[in-house]
Amino acid sequence: MVTLDFKKGNGLVPAVVQDYRSGRVLMVAYMNGQAWERTLQTGEAHYWSRSRGELWHKGATSGNIQIVKEIFADCDSDAILLKVEQVGGAACHLGYESCFHKSVDSNGAMTIIDERVFDPAKVYGK
Protein backbone atom coordinates (compact mmCIF):
# COMPACT_ATOMS: atom_id res chain seq x y z
CA MET A 1 0.00 0.00 0.00
CA VAL A 2 1.41 3.37 -1.00
CA THR A 3 1.51 5.77 1.89
CA LEU A 4 1.57 9.25 0.42
CA ASP A 5 3.54 12.00 2.12
CA PHE A 6 0.92 14.66 2.81
CA LYS A 7 3.08 16.50 5.34
CA LYS A 8 5.30 18.53 3.01
CA GLY A 9 2.24 20.13 1.40
CA ASN A 10 0.33 20.81 4.63
CA GLY A 11 -2.00 17.87 4.12
CA LEU A 12 -2.15 18.02 0.32
CA VAL A 13 -0.27 16.44 -2.59
CA PRO A 14 -0.40 17.82 -6.13
CA ALA A 15 -2.00 15.57 -8.73
CA VAL A 16 -0.96 15.99 -12.37
CA VAL A 17 -3.74 14.93 -14.71
CA GLN A 18 -2.84 13.68 -18.16
CA ASP A 19 -5.08 12.53 -21.01
CA TYR A 20 -4.45 8.78 -21.24
CA ARG A 21 -4.62 8.76 -25.03
CA SER A 22 -2.90 11.98 -26.19
CA GLY A 23 -0.60 12.47 -23.20
CA ARG A 24 -1.65 16.11 -22.96
CA VAL A 25 -1.39 17.53 -19.45
CA LEU A 26 -4.90 18.68 -18.59
CA MET A 27 -4.59 20.21 -15.13
CA VAL A 28 -3.00 20.16 -11.72
CA ALA A 29 -5.18 19.72 -8.66
CA TYR A 30 -4.64 18.70 -5.04
CA MET A 31 -5.61 15.66 -3.01
CA ASN A 32 -5.90 15.15 0.70
CA GLY A 33 -6.18 11.68 2.23
CA GLN A 34 -9.93 11.50 1.69
CA ALA A 35 -9.70 12.53 -1.99
CA TRP A 36 -6.97 9.92 -2.54
CA GLU A 37 -9.09 7.16 -0.97
CA ARG A 38 -12.21 8.13 -2.91
CA THR A 39 -10.24 8.19 -6.16
CA LEU A 40 -8.91 4.67 -5.52
CA GLN A 41 -12.33 3.39 -4.43
CA THR A 42 -14.43 4.87 -7.22
CA GLY A 43 -12.03 5.04 -10.18
CA GLU A 44 -13.12 8.66 -10.71
CA ALA A 45 -10.89 11.58 -9.84
CA HIS A 46 -11.57 13.34 -6.55
CA TYR A 47 -9.61 16.34 -5.31
CA TRP A 48 -9.54 18.80 -2.45
CA SER A 49 -10.73 22.21 -3.59
CA ARG A 50 -8.42 24.77 -1.99
CA SER A 51 -10.72 27.65 -2.95
CA ARG A 52 -13.94 26.05 -1.67
CA GLY A 53 -12.32 24.10 1.16
CA GLU A 54 -14.19 20.90 0.37
CA LEU A 55 -13.92 17.49 -1.25
CA TRP A 56 -14.36 17.92 -5.01
CA HIS A 57 -15.67 15.13 -7.22
CA LYS A 58 -14.38 16.48 -10.52
CA GLY A 59 -17.26 16.76 -12.98
CA ALA A 60 -20.03 16.54 -10.37
CA THR A 61 -21.44 19.87 -11.62
CA SER A 62 -20.40 19.87 -15.28
CA GLY A 63 -20.75 16.14 -15.93
CA ASN A 64 -17.16 16.17 -17.17
CA ILE A 65 -15.86 13.50 -14.82
CA GLN A 66 -12.39 11.97 -15.12
CA ILE A 67 -12.27 8.18 -15.40
CA VAL A 68 -8.95 7.06 -13.96
CA LYS A 69 -7.02 4.70 -16.24
CA GLU A 70 -3.63 4.64 -14.50
CA ILE A 71 -2.13 6.09 -11.34
CA PHE A 72 1.52 6.76 -10.58
CA ALA A 73 3.25 8.05 -7.46
CA ASP A 74 6.56 9.85 -7.61
CA CYS A 75 9.87 8.92 -5.98
CA ASP A 76 9.12 10.76 -2.75
CA SER A 77 5.43 9.79 -2.73
CA ASP A 78 4.52 13.46 -2.46
CA ALA A 79 3.00 13.89 -5.93
CA ILE A 80 0.57 11.85 -8.04
CA LEU A 81 0.08 11.40 -11.76
CA LEU A 82 -3.34 10.35 -13.05
CA LYS A 83 -3.90 9.20 -16.61
CA VAL A 84 -7.58 9.77 -17.27
CA GLU A 85 -10.34 9.64 -19.80
CA GLN A 86 -11.72 13.18 -19.70
CA VAL A 87 -15.46 12.92 -20.26
CA GLY A 88 -16.73 15.84 -22.36
CA GLY A 89 -13.27 16.52 -23.75
CA ALA A 90 -12.56 19.49 -21.49
CA ALA A 91 -10.92 19.58 -18.07
CA CYS A 92 -10.81 23.34 -17.58
CA HIS A 93 -13.65 25.24 -15.89
CA LEU A 94 -13.17 27.93 -18.56
CA GLY A 95 -14.23 25.43 -21.23
CA TYR A 96 -10.81 24.50 -22.61
CA GLU A 97 -9.53 20.96 -23.09
CA SER A 98 -6.56 21.75 -20.84
CA CYS A 99 -6.05 24.29 -18.09
CA PHE A 100 -2.60 24.81 -19.65
CA HIS A 101 -3.90 26.75 -22.64
CA LYS A 102 -1.68 29.81 -22.13
CA SER A 103 1.67 29.66 -23.90
CA VAL A 104 4.43 31.78 -22.32
CA ASP A 105 7.39 33.10 -24.29
CA SER A 106 10.87 33.83 -22.96
CA ASN A 107 9.84 37.39 -22.11
CA GLY A 108 6.94 36.10 -20.04
CA ALA A 109 4.34 37.21 -22.60
CA MET A 110 1.27 35.02 -22.82
CA THR A 111 -0.84 33.76 -25.74
CA ILE A 112 -4.00 31.64 -25.52
CA ILE A 113 -3.38 28.73 -27.88
CA ASP A 114 -6.68 26.83 -27.75
CA GLU A 115 -10.30 27.20 -28.72
CA ARG A 116 -12.98 26.56 -26.13
CA VAL A 117 -14.68 23.16 -26.20
CA PHE A 118 -17.70 24.42 -24.26
CA ASP A 119 -19.19 27.69 -23.08
CA PRO A 120 -18.75 27.82 -19.29
CA ALA A 121 -21.79 30.07 -18.89
CA LYS A 122 -23.98 27.31 -20.31
CA VAL A 123 -22.39 24.54 -18.26
CA TYR A 124 -22.09 26.29 -14.91
CA GLY A 125 -24.55 29.19 -15.30
CA LYS A 126 -28.06 29.13 -13.94
Place this chain on the structure above:
Amino acid sequence: MVTLDFKKGNGLVPAVVQDYRSGRVLMVAYMNGQAWERTLQTGEAHYWSRSRGELWHKGATSGNIQIVKEIFADCDSDAILLKVEQVGGAACHLGYESCFHKSVDSNGAMTIIDERVFDPAKVYGK
Protein backbone atom coordinates in the same frame (compact mmCIF):
# COMPACT_ATOMS: atom_id res chain seq x y z
CA MET B 1 3.65 39.60 -19.08
CA VAL B 2 2.24 36.69 -17.11
CA THR B 3 1.92 37.46 -13.44
CA LEU B 4 1.85 34.16 -11.63
CA ASP B 5 -0.27 33.72 -8.53
CA PHE B 6 2.23 32.68 -5.88
CA LYS B 7 -0.11 33.48 -2.99
CA LYS B 8 -2.24 30.33 -2.95
CA GLY B 9 0.85 28.15 -2.53
CA ASN B 10 2.55 30.30 0.10
CA GLY B 11 5.00 31.78 -2.40
CA LEU B 12 5.34 28.72 -4.61
CA VAL B 13 3.66 27.37 -7.74
CA PRO B 14 3.94 23.74 -8.86
CA ALA B 15 5.74 23.14 -12.15
CA VAL B 16 4.89 20.02 -14.11
CA VAL B 17 7.82 18.90 -16.25
CA GLN B 18 7.13 16.96 -19.41
CA ASP B 19 9.57 15.50 -21.96
CA TYR B 20 9.05 17.63 -25.07
CA ARG B 21 9.39 14.66 -27.42
CA SER B 22 7.69 11.72 -25.70
CA GLY B 23 5.21 13.69 -23.60
CA ARG B 24 6.14 11.65 -20.54
CA VAL B 25 5.65 13.52 -17.27
CA LEU B 26 9.08 13.56 -15.64
CA MET B 27 8.56 15.30 -12.32
CA VAL B 28 6.77 17.97 -10.34
CA ALA B 29 8.81 20.71 -8.66
CA TYR B 30 8.09 24.16 -7.25
CA MET B 31 9.02 27.67 -8.34
CA ASN B 32 9.15 30.91 -6.42
CA GLY B 33 9.43 34.24 -8.19
CA GLN B 34 13.20 34.04 -8.46
CA ALA B 35 13.16 30.53 -9.94
CA TRP B 36 10.52 31.64 -12.47
CA GLU B 37 12.63 34.63 -13.56
CA ARG B 38 15.81 32.60 -13.83
CA THR B 39 14.02 29.97 -15.90
CA LEU B 40 12.75 32.61 -18.33
CA GLN B 41 16.15 34.36 -18.49
CA THR B 42 18.36 31.29 -18.92
CA GLY B 43 16.12 28.81 -20.75
CA GLU B 44 17.13 26.18 -18.18
CA ALA B 45 14.78 24.98 -15.47
CA HIS B 46 15.24 26.49 -12.02
CA TYR B 47 13.13 25.55 -9.02
CA TRP B 48 12.85 26.25 -5.32
CA SER B 49 14.01 23.28 -3.30
CA ARG B 50 11.57 22.87 -0.43
CA SER B 51 13.85 20.40 1.37
CA ARG B 52 17.02 22.47 1.07
CA GLY B 53 15.30 25.87 1.22
CA GLU B 54 17.28 27.28 -1.67
CA LEU B 55 17.20 28.12 -5.36
CA TRP B 56 17.81 24.94 -7.33
CA HIS B 57 19.32 24.96 -10.80
CA LYS B 58 18.18 21.50 -11.86
CA GLY B 59 21.17 19.48 -13.03
CA ALA B 60 23.81 21.71 -11.41
CA THR B 61 25.19 18.71 -9.51
CA SER B 62 24.36 15.82 -11.84
CA GLY B 63 24.84 17.63 -15.15
CA ASN B 64 21.32 16.55 -16.09
CA ILE B 65 19.96 20.01 -16.79
CA GLN B 66 16.56 20.65 -18.36
CA ILE B 67 16.54 22.77 -21.51
CA VAL B 68 13.18 24.51 -21.69
CA LYS B 69 11.45 24.14 -25.04
CA GLU B 70 7.97 25.45 -24.19
CA ILE B 71 6.26 26.99 -21.18
CA PHE B 72 2.55 27.07 -20.39
CA ALA B 73 0.63 28.68 -17.54
CA ASP B 74 -2.70 27.35 -16.39
CA CYS B 75 -6.07 29.11 -16.29
CA ASP B 76 -5.56 30.53 -12.80
CA SER B 77 -1.84 31.23 -13.36
CA ASP B 78 -1.05 29.19 -10.27
CA ALA B 79 0.65 26.25 -12.00
CA ILE B 80 3.24 25.94 -14.76
CA LEU B 81 3.93 23.31 -17.40
CA LEU B 82 7.44 23.04 -18.84
CA LYS B 83 8.22 20.97 -21.91
CA VAL B 84 11.93 20.21 -21.68
CA GLU B 85 14.81 18.36 -23.20
CA GLN B 86 16.09 16.29 -20.29
CA VAL B 87 19.88 16.10 -20.64
CA GLY B 88 21.19 12.69 -19.57
CA GLY B 89 17.78 11.07 -20.09
CA ALA B 90 16.86 10.98 -16.40
CA ALA B 91 15.05 13.57 -14.30
CA CYS B 92 14.80 11.61 -11.05
CA HIS B 93 17.49 11.84 -8.37
CA LEU B 94 17.10 8.06 -7.93
CA GLY B 95 18.36 7.56 -11.49
CA TYR B 96 15.05 6.95 -13.25
CA GLU B 97 13.89 8.75 -16.40
CA SER B 98 10.79 9.94 -14.54
CA CYS B 99 10.06 10.51 -10.89
CA PHE B 100 6.69 8.87 -11.63
CA HIS B 101 8.09 5.35 -11.87
CA LYS B 102 5.76 3.80 -9.29
CA SER B 103 2.51 2.42 -10.69
CA VAL B 104 -0.36 2.29 -8.19
CA ASP B 105 -3.25 -0.17 -8.54
CA SER B 106 -6.81 0.33 -7.31
CA ASN B 107 -5.92 -1.20 -3.95
CA GLY B 108 -3.11 1.31 -3.53
CA ALA B 109 -0.40 -1.31 -4.12
CA MET B 110 2.74 -0.06 -5.80
CA THR B 111 5.04 -1.49 -8.47
CA ILE B 112 8.23 0.06 -9.82
CA ILE B 113 7.82 0.00 -13.59
CA ASP B 114 11.15 1.38 -14.82
CA GLU B 115 14.81 0.47 -14.93
CA ARG B 116 17.35 2.98 -13.69
CA VAL B 117 19.14 5.08 -16.33
CA PHE B 118 22.01 5.90 -13.96
CA ASP B 119 23.36 4.83 -10.58
CA PRO B 120 22.70 7.70 -8.17
CA ALA B 121 25.67 6.69 -5.98
CA LYS B 122 28.00 7.34 -8.91
CA VAL B 123 26.39 10.65 -9.89
CA TYR B 124 25.85 12.16 -6.46
CA GLY B 125 28.29 10.10 -4.33
CA LYS B 126 31.64 11.42 -3.28
